[in-house]
Amino acid sequence: MRISILLFGIAKDIIGSKNLEIEVNEECRVNDLKQEILNQYPGFENLKHLAIAVNNEYARGETSIKPSDEIALIPPVSGG
Amino acid sequence: MDNINFSKEELERYSRHLIIPEFNIEGQRKLKAAKVLVVGTGGLGSPLLLYLTAAGVGNIGILDFDRVDETNLQRQVLFTVDDVGRPKVEAAKERLEKLNPHVNFTTYDVQLTSANALEIIKDYDVVADGTDNFPTRYLVNDACVILGKPNVYASIFRFEGQVSVFNHQFKDGTFGPHYRDLFPTPPPPGLVPSCAEGGVIGVLPGIVGSLQANEVIKVISGVGEPLAGRLFLFDALTFETRTLKLHKDPNTPKIEKLIDYEQFCGIGGDAKEEKKVKEISVQELYDMQVKGEDYQLIDVREPYEYEIANLGGELIPLKMVTSNIDKISSSKKVVVHCRSGARSAQAIEALKRKYGFDNLYNLKGGILAWADEIDQEMAKY
Numbered sequence: 001m002r003i004s005i006l007l008f009g010i011a012k013d014i015i016g017s018k019n020l021e022i023e024v025n026e027e028c029r030v031n032d033l034k035q036e037i038l039n040q041y042p043g044f045e046n047l048k049h050l051a052i053a054v055n056n057e058y059a060r061g062e063t064s065i066k067p068s069d070e071i072a073l074i075p076p077v078s079g080g
Numbered sequence: 081m082d083n084i085n086f087s088k089e090e091l092e093r094y095s096r097h098l099i100i101p102e103f104n105i106e107g108q109r110k111l112k113a114a115k116v117l118v119v120g121t122g123g124l125g126s127p128l129l130l131y132l133t134a135a136g137v138g139n140i141g142i143l144d145f146d147r148v149d150e151t152n153l154q155r156q157v158l159f160t161v162d163d164v165g166r167p168k169v170e171a172a173k174e175r176l177e178k179l180n181p182h183v184n185f186t187t188y189d190v191q192l193t194s195a196n197a198l199e200i201i202k203d204y205d206v207v208a209d210g211t212d213n214f215p216t217r218y219l220v221n222d223a224c225v226i227l228g229k230p231n232v233y234a235s236i237f238r239f240e241g242q243v244s245v246f247n248h249q250f251k252d253g254t255f256g257p258h259y260r261d262l263f264p265t266p267p268p269p270g271l272v273p274s275c276a277e278g279g280v281i282g283v284l285p286g287i288v289g290s291l292q293a294n295e296v297i298k299v300i301s302g303v304g305e306p307l308a309g310r311l312f313l314f315d316a317l318t319f320e321t322r323t324l325k326l327h328k329d330p331n332t333p334k335i336e337k338l339i340d341y342e343q344f345c346g347i348g349g350d351a352k353e354e355k356k357v358k359e360i361s362v363q364e365l366y367d368m369q370v371k372g373e374d375y376q377l378i379d380v381r382e383p384y385e386y387e388i389a390n391l392g393g394e395l396i397p398l399k400m401v402t403s404n405i406d407k408i409s410s411s412k413k414v415v416v417h418c419r420s421g422a423r424s425a426q427a428i429e430a431l432k433r434k435y436g437f438d439n440l441y442n443l444k445g446g447i448l449a450w451a452d453e454i455d456q457e458m459a460k461y
Contacts, residue, residue, distance in 0.1 A: 008313065009237050010272050018318075049267040057325040058262065058311070072322070074313065076263045077237035079275035080124045080212040080285070 001026055003033065003065060006072040011050060014043040020073075024065070030054065031061035033071070050075045084109040090182055094136050107301040108136060112182075114300040117141035117204040119192055119220055121168045123275065123285025124210030124234050124292060126158035131293035132208075133176045133183050137300070140176070141204060143188040144168040151461065155282035192216055194338040197223040208232045208296050210289065212274050214266045215341035221246060221259035225335045230299050230306075233259065234292040237272070239281055239317040241288035244326070245295050248308030256308035261329040266345040270426070284316050357428040360415055360441040362449045368415075375413040380427045381447075385419065389447055389459045393417060401427045405435055417443035419461070 005020040012018050024036050030052050038044050052059050053072040065071065086108070091098070094108050116137050118128050121144040132140055148156075148163040148171055163171040169187035176185060188200060192211075201207055201223050209220045209231055217235070224231040224247050231246040246258040272278075291312070298304045311324045368375055377393035379386060386395050396404050398418070408414060408431070416424040424442050431437040443449070451458040 008315070009240055046268050046271050049263065049265060049271070051262055053324045056322060058327060060329065072324070074242075074311075074324075076214070076267055076272060077235045077240065077242060078212060078214045078217060078272060079236040079278070079280055080120045080122050080210040080234075 001028070001067045003028070003067060003069075003071060005037075006070070008073065009075040009077050011044075011073045011075050015041060028065045029061065030059050030063045030065065033065055034061075037073075081106070081109045081113060084113050086112070087182075090136070093180075093182070097135070103301060103303055107303055110301045111136050111297065112138040114206065115139040115141070115204045116206045116208060116296055116300070117143060117201060118208045118210060119143050119216070120210040120212060121146075121156075121158065121172050122152065122210060122212055123155040123236065123280065123282075124289035125172075126156045127286050127289035128208050128210055128293045128296070129158060129172060129176055130179065131290060132296060133180045135293075135297060136180065136182060137296075138182075139184045139186070141186045141188065141200070142169045142172050142176075143190070143192060143200070144172075145189060145191040151276075155280065155285050157286065192219060194219060194341065197338060198227065201229060202227055204229065206230050206232060206296055206299055208234075208292060210234065210292070212276075213345075214272075215345045215347060217259065218266060218344060219338065219341045222335045222338055225255075225258055225260075226337070228255070230308075231258065232292055232295045232299060234288050236275065236280055236284050236288050238279055239284060239315060241284055241291075241312075241314040241316070243288060243291050243295065243307060243312040243314075244310060245299060245306045245308040248299065248306055250308070255328075257326045257328045258332075260332050260335070262311065262326060264329070264332060269346045270422070281316060287316065288314065357425050357432070357442045358440065359444045361444050362453050365415055365443060365450075366454050373413070375415055376409045378408065378414060378416045378427075379418070380416060380424050381418050385461070388461050389451065391417065391447070391450060398423045398427055402430055402434060405431065405437075408437070408440075410437060410439060412439065414440050415443055416440055417446050419446045420448050421446045 003022050003024055007015055007018050051074045054063055054069050097103050097108050098105050114137050118125050146168050148159045148166050148168055150164055158172055167189050169189045173185045173187050197219055207224050207229055221231055230248045233246050234243045248256040295307050298306045309326050311326055313322050379393035379395050380398045382397050416428050418424040421444055428440045428442055448460055451460045
């Protein structure tokens, strides 16, 4: 299935766009999605530090993903 | 609260608060009784301090170890041209006392560390985190968790801001999620640029720091619903906002004591990488130029940085360095530079590791050192 992901902060820089479309297996959890992004975009080798939100809710690794879900990739920012 | 009284001047000053039905004099009493520590008097600290002072928070701690710099004035509206070079806490206190004489200020011209954080924070009711680096963010968070204090958090990057109220104590006595429930471990050094490295649009901290000040006032007064268990995201470029729900993560280890946060964030390791590469000082480079030595100068910054100031080097941005090795001499001495020396060290390290270059020298301190020691006319940014 095809998943569409919104990008924030430095994730936008790594991909060079504010959105990302990615093909994943039907049975997909947040951790699988992270792995798939990493396979396709090696620039994300430090992905474990990014938070993933599913439908505006912070999601842990075991959360399942459906194609209709809104996924957001949120890296930490430190500026003040 | 009964022992908190207001003078005629104060009642007049705060009248617009006093006539809000759900805020009224009770809310104002709570503000006057409160002690708030603002950590960092930068982009976020400026609106935070201005609004908390104007609103009549009775006791405000101001913590920063830095001095006011020219590059601060584009967004740090607390300071003026005359303040450049002064300790930030001193300039801030002077400005804020003029804004509201009914507030007590305590200044801390120190860096918050694992050694002093608990001692400083324990006297406050609320902490507002406006710092500019990951080690201090984890330190502020952990100290607040240990002491059971709410941490009103905001941070910014270029056009984007994040706000949340971490470790908020709800009426039933339980605590809301904190920073480590959201980001359990810090990013590796160098991945996420600070404002100094990545830039920030000047208005952004004004917007985000004002939201942060509003959350501080809500937490103190108990009015409204604080942004606890939620993370607010703002993109000034697209004017998109979203609020994510956060939860406490059962896997987050219990925080019992403060640790070495520089080490936790891998800062020590990064500096070592910089040291591993061969270095050359700006004075040595200048001497080479004067003597007319044969060498190649490579600038690994971005084209828009080159526009601000440059040493006439060949521009190959860091990301493109390893795909442009044909442009880099392997026979003569090559000096690589950037703004401060960090990116050029990364470039040299990668070229050495992947392609075996052994003739590369890092310009220590980069453009900034050149501007300080060789060319005072050059703009520092």
